[in-house]
Amino acid sequence: MKRIISNTLSIAFALLGIALVAGGFMGFRLGIDQNRAVVTYGFLVGNWFMLACAVLFPFAADREYRKIKRRLLLLLSLLSILYFIYFGVMWTLLGETGMQVSITILFMLLGIAVLFLAAVDYIMGKEAYRPMTIDFFKQLPYAYFRYRT
Amino acid sequence: MDYDAIVIGAGSGGLSAGGILASRGLKTLIIEKSNNVGGCASSFAADGYQFDVGACIIEVPWVHDWFYERTGRRREDYVRFIRNDPLYELVDMMDGNRYLMPASFEGVAGLISRFSPRDAESFLKFCRKQGAVMDRFSEVMMQTPQGRIRDMLRLFTKYPRILGSMKYIMSPYSKLMEDLFEHPFTRRLLGTPAVIGGLPPSLQSGFMFWQCYAEHVGMYYPEGGMGAVPRGMAIVFGEFGGELMMESEVKRVIVKKGKVKGVVLTDGTIITAKVIVSNANSKTLYERMIGEPDVPKAVIKGLKSYEFSPSCAVGYLGLDYKIDLKAQHMMVLADSRLLELFWSKMFDEGIALGESVGLISSPTFVDPTLAPAGHSVLTFITMAPRHLKGGRWNDIKWDYLEKGINMVDNLYLPGIKDHVTFKTIATPEDFENRINLLNGSIYAYSMSIMSQMLFRPSNRSRCIKGLYLCGASTHMGSVPGAVASGIMTADLALNELEKVV
Numbered sequence: 270m271k272r273i274i275s276n277t278l279s280i281a282f283a284l285l286g287i288a289l290v291a292g293g294f295m296g297f298r299l300g301i302d303q304n305r306a307v308v309t310y311g312f313l314v315g316n317w318f319m320l321a322c323a324v325l326f327p328f329a330a331d332r333e334y335r336k337i338k339r340r341l342l343l344l345l346s347l348l349s350i351l352y353f354i355y356f357g358v359m360w361t362l363l364g365e366t367g368m369q370v371s372i373t374i375l376f377m378l379l380g381i382a383v384l385f386l387a388a389v390d391y392i393m394g395k396e397a398y399r400p401m402t403i404d405f406f407k408q409l410p411y412a413y414f415r416y417r418t
Numbered sequence: 419m420d421y422d423a424i425v426i427g428a429g430s431g432g433l434s435a436g437g438i439l440a441s442r443g444l445k446t447l448i449i450e451k452s453n454n455v456g457g458c459a460s461s462f463a464a465d466g467y468q469f470d471v472g473a474c475i476i477e478v479p480w481v482h483d484w485f486y487e488r489t490g491r492r493r494e495d496y497v498r499f500i501r502n503d504p505l506y507e508l509v510d511m512m513d514g515n516r517y518l519m520p521a522s523f524e525g526v527a528g529l530i531s532r533f534s535p536r537d538a539e540s541f542l543k544f545c546r547k548q549g550a551v552m553d554r555f556s557e558v559m560m561q562t563p564q565g566r567i568r569d570m571l572r573l574f575t576k577y578p579r580i581l582g583s584m585k586y587i588m589s590p591y592s593k594l595m596e597d598l599f600e601h602p603f604t605r606r607l608l609g610t611p612a613v614i615g616g617l618p619p620s621l622q623s624g625f626m627f628w629q630c631y632a633e634h635v636g637m638y639y640p641e642g643g644m645g646a647v648p649r650g651m652a653i654v655f656g657e658f659g660g661e662l663m664m665e666s667e668v669k670r671v672i673v674k675k676g677k678v679k680g681v682v683l684t685d686g687t688i689i690t691a692k693v694i695v696s697n698a699n700s701k702t703l704y705e706r707m708i709g710e711p712d713v714p715k716a717v718i719k720g721l722k723s724y725e726f727s728p729s730c731a732v733g734y735l736g737l738d739y740k741i742d743l744k745a746q747h748m749m750v751l752a753d754s755r756l757l758e759l760f761w762s763k764m765f766d767e768g769i770a771l772g773e774s775v776g777l778i779s780s781p782t783f784v785d786p787t788l789a790p791a792g793h794s795v796l797t798f799i800t801m802a803p804r805h806l807k808g809g810r811w812n813d814i815k816w817d818y819l820e821k822g823i824n825m826v827d828n829l830y831l832p833g834i835k836d837h838v839t840f841k842t843i844a845t846p847e848d849f850e851n852r853i854n855l856l857n858g859s860i861y862a863y864s865m866s867i868m869s870q871m872l873f874r875p876s877n878r879s880r881c882i883k884g885l886y887l888c889g890a891s892t893h894m895g896s897v898p899g900a901v902a903s904g905i906m907t908a909d910l911a912l913n914e915l916e917k918v919v
């Protein structure tokens with residue numbers, strides 16, 4: 270059961286990621302009202318979906334991975350809330366082009382992050398890959414500094 | 419300038435770099451802290467016995483041949499290698515049964531087929547396809563500096579076939595074993611190289627299967643003991659007029675305006691040179707021998723972030739009889755879960771397990787001249803943490819040695835403890851004190867993907883001009899890795915010197 274929930278969630282994240290990237294692509298073609306609608310619905314649905322996942326789904330993960338999964342999901346939820354605040358503040362300040370540029374860049378970035386989460390979640394869902402993946406992420410922040418040596 | 423080049427340390431890396439530099443007519447000086455050349459791969463004499471300090475297995479012999487070819491010589495004229503066959507006598511921890519690991523691939527398949535013919539077939543197939551690809555890639559890797567992105571691209575363009583093996587390289591070793599083999603015996607038999615490669619099976623890359631493959635391509639022991647390997651290189655170095663300064667330690671590297679000028683020894687002597695090649699650990703070099711502000715903060719942060727490879731304790735025994743052995747080396751076969759448990763007890767919790775997984779080597783099996791007539795030499799290497807939980811090595815080392823002797827007596831060679839005429843031990847702390855082996859780590863930094871290639875310190879210093887680094891802390895740890903790094907580093911230094919000239 271755990272495996273099914275975990276895999277379904279990875280697929281759902283992959284779909285959400287693709288949708289966000291596609292939204293970003295489309296951002297340039299839409300007018301300001303349509304873009305505002307994309308922001309509103311995109312974030313209302315996406316945000317709640319992610320927050321709900323952060324609260325509910327870590328329980329479906331194996332114990333040693335639960336904490337990491339919750340953190341990853343909360344981090345992404347936080348990021349999307351920041352986006353929401355950004356668009357909220359800029360709602361009236363951004364013109365059509367500003368809105369288009371913001372949507373294209375920010376949606377694409379968030380989409381890539383969500384796709385990345387989907388991939389990580391899929392790999393971490395497999396017990397055999399978990400220690401190596403955790404080790405990899407523990408060391409990843411130092412990659413640049415190690416490269417400098 | 420006193421010299422064209424100064425090499426700090428006469429380990430495998432330093433000697434190969436020094437040899438190449440001297441062979442190109444450069445006035446070269448190697449400064450070595452201890453009274454012996456070879457570092458981890460040296461030998462020492464005591465009570466009429468010759469012991470290997472650490473390394474006791476030679477794989478990938480072409481690297482040694484490469485060094486001699488580059489200096490216009492033949493390896494056979496300086497050091498001869500004797501092929502190990504069988505490779506090991508293995509003691510299965512599950513049931514105490516003993517097996518001989520044959521040298522040939524077919525022989526191994528024959529052993530495996532006693533348990534699972536399907537696994538035997540799978541082994542041969544994987545060796546033929548992936549083993550050969552990984553072996554060729556490591557050959558390319560050993561000959562290519564890996565400090566910059568451009569070097570990495572060159573590496574993959576030189577041998578693009580490796581991209582087809584990425585699936586296995588990115589897979590944990592334990593998973594590879596599960597996917598390839600069905601029988602627990604096969605998994606135990608082929609799973610142990612992961613640990614010898616410096617990581618537990620769950621963290622080790624599937625690439626380490628190469629280690630398993632390389633053993634069967636050829637595993638050797640040098641006539642005259644491991645020390646014969648560095649001695650041969652030191653002779654070549656001397657033939658080209660290279661100078662070796664023994665029992666002298668470099669304390670500081672002099673850097674002015676971002677360029678090396680020379681070194682200061684612990685007795686205060688200053689020696690100047692156009693380039694410095696360091697075989698000392700790169701962290702020690704940058705942090706203690708140079709330091710800020712010559713070394714940028716980002717570099718220090720990178721160095722601090724490295725995890726170390728495992729450390730070892732080695733017991734050295736002189737025995738008054740000829741041991742009845744079937745192979746030079748003996749090893750246990752353990753289930754991967756047990757290996758993981760040992761690993762975490764030792765390296766996460768800091769507990770020294772005298773009975774821990776390791777390697778036994780009796781060099782007199784292949785070269786009886788290493789002991790007085792009728793006597794034998796035996797060393798046992800056990801993985802052991804550098805920092806002990808609630809204690810110090812000096813307080814427990816002699817007890818640890820006794821525990822180790824009991825372990826050898828119980829598990830491998832019953833009755834051996836009544837024949838011990840000489841015994842001593844080197845702990846990770848001893849390795850650190852005697853040959854500056856930082857943390858006592860056998861391969862310097864961790865062998866994980868994030869500490870390799872681009873992410874290991876560069877052979878040409880990125881922050882100080884005229885400074886070059888070689889050895890295990892810049893390249894894949896091991897004797898051939900260190901020798902290869904020395905050759906490449908010398909080439910980089912020669913490039914710069916030729917530009918200057």
Ligand SMILES: Cc1cc2nc3c(=O)[nH]c(=O)nc-3n(C[C@H](O)[C@H](O)[C@H](O)COP(=O)(O)OP(=O)(O)OC[C@H]3O[C@@H](n4cnc5c(N)ncnc54)[C@H](O)[C@@H]3O)c2cc1C
Nearest residue numbers: 427429430431451457458472473474475668889890896897
């Ligand atoms: C117990 C043990 C078993 C091993 N078994 C094997 C094996 O079977 N096969 C294998 O391939 N590899 C094995 N290894 C690993 C292998 O031996 C090392 O990775 C390799 O020899 C490292 O070579 P190196 O040139 O980097 O440096 P080292 O061998 O560490 O040599 C460095 C030298 O520099 C000197 N030095 C350091 N600092 C200074 C200074 N400031 N001034 C002057 N001199 C200095 C040291 O005294 C030393 O002689 C083993 C290692 C250990 C410890």
